[in-house]
Amino acid sequence: MRFLRLAAVAALAIGIGAAAQAAPVDLSPEQPGRPHTGPNRQAIALLPKNFSFATPGALTIATAPSSPPLSTYSTDTRTVVGSEPDFASLLAEALGLKLVLLPVSWAEWPLGLQSGKFDAVISNITVTEERKLKFDFSTYRKDDLGFHVATSSKITSIREPKDVAGLRIIVSSGTNQEKILLEWDRQNVAKGLKPVEIQYYNDQALRDLALQSGRADALLGPNAHGAYRAALDGRIRPVGIVNGGWPLTAEIAVATRKDSGLADAFTAAINGLIADGSYAKVLQRWNLEAEGVERSRTNPPGLPRS
Structure with missing residues (x-):
């Protein structure tokens, strides 16, 4: 984890140096420009009854801070910011839950998700048939x-x-x-x-x-x-x-535990974000418009097993 943070901070330092000249994005811990949304009753109704959240009354989402624009440490070197944290924030709001954003290493997320350490992962994860054996997916970006x-x-x-x-x-x-x-x-x-x-x-x-x-x-x-x-x-x-799936098509998705019942709620929430425009605002904020999807899908065909 220490190596991950040092690497991310080093990447951030490069970004800050360039940002001093162009300053096209906000890497502050406060994130005043982060888009927001309201509760999505349809998505909330799809949450499984009596689901045991990792943090009671909250949605715990893990992400692996690596480099902007997806996920990195802010100028205080502690707060995680980027497009992935923005999507995590919107999902929690849409599901009527407080967000607990947990930085993890990339190698840590599969076991952490399976063990219930966190409820979902938003960290540039490509849908593959191999991963679908253990996880459910709700797509939100092109790979x-x-x-x-x-x-x-x-x-x-x-x-x-x-x-x-x-x-x-x-x-x-x-x-x-x-x-x-x-x-x-x-x-x-x-x-x-x-x-x-x-x-x-x-x-x-x-x-x-x-x-x-x-x-x-x-x-x-x-x-x-x-x-x-x-x-x-x-x-x-x-x-x-x-x-990234050439000659096939691959998508990036929110990962949840297999058969946890969360995927359909997440998919409905993402489609609500697409409809109300907050999804597009996140893409625009981080210069990712080209990677937008028209709709979220639950467990679409993934890249084939090798």
């Missing part, structure tokens, strides 16, 4: 990956495999985006196109330097992070989006 380039780059669009042929692309090792990029490269080489030069960096500063110096042509990573950074300092810009 999008984004191609970003230096603002000065001549590249205008990366939409399909042929667009990456011959390019030098930064990607994180062992990620879903690396898997997609490798498959695109395999298809291109099979068609006689130039191979991709894949570059790996463990440090964000080195990634930025490679992109800005021209040693790399593009970066492929979670669209939420790239969109945030593009809005923050203007040094990079988006040139394409690919779904």
Whole structure:
């Protein structure tokens, strides 16, 4: 947990330095601009009777603070802010409950959710068939990956495999985006196109330097992070989006315990947030409009088991 917090604070420090120039988002602990909503009677009626909440009279939601815009520590280095905490706040309000937001490590959430340490998790979790064996899901965002380039780059669009042929692309090792990029490269080489030069960096500063110096042509990573950074300092810009489940479609969802009965209530609450406009306000606030969904679904088809 200490490592997680230090990493998040380090990421926050980078963000604050850039924000001093552009200041497009609020990372204060007070969050005066956070959207709010009222109780959703239909969703509340779907809550299971006599459900044993982790915190009596409250909704305890876990999130893994990593980096903005999804979830990070605020300027006081203690309060968790971002789009995920905003969604958690709206869900609690819609369900007529007080929110208890619990920061956890990514590795901690599955066991913590199963054991009842918290009632739900909102932490950029992709719906997969493997996870559906143990958890229920209520979708609230597209699982999008984004191609970003230096603002000065001549590249205008990366939409399909042929667009990456011959390019030098930064990607994180062992990620879903690396898997997609490798498959695109395999298809291109099979068609006689130039191979991709894949570059790996463990440090964000080195990634930025490679992109800005021209040693790399593009970066492929979670669209939420790239969109945030593009809005923050203007040094990079988006040139394409690919779904994280390519060639299938993947979605991000709130996770609850399997058969706990919470999923339908959460799905109804999210659809209420979409209808009253508060959902859109969260997306706009964190520059995530491209990842919005038209409706929430309970346990939709997930990425297949490998």
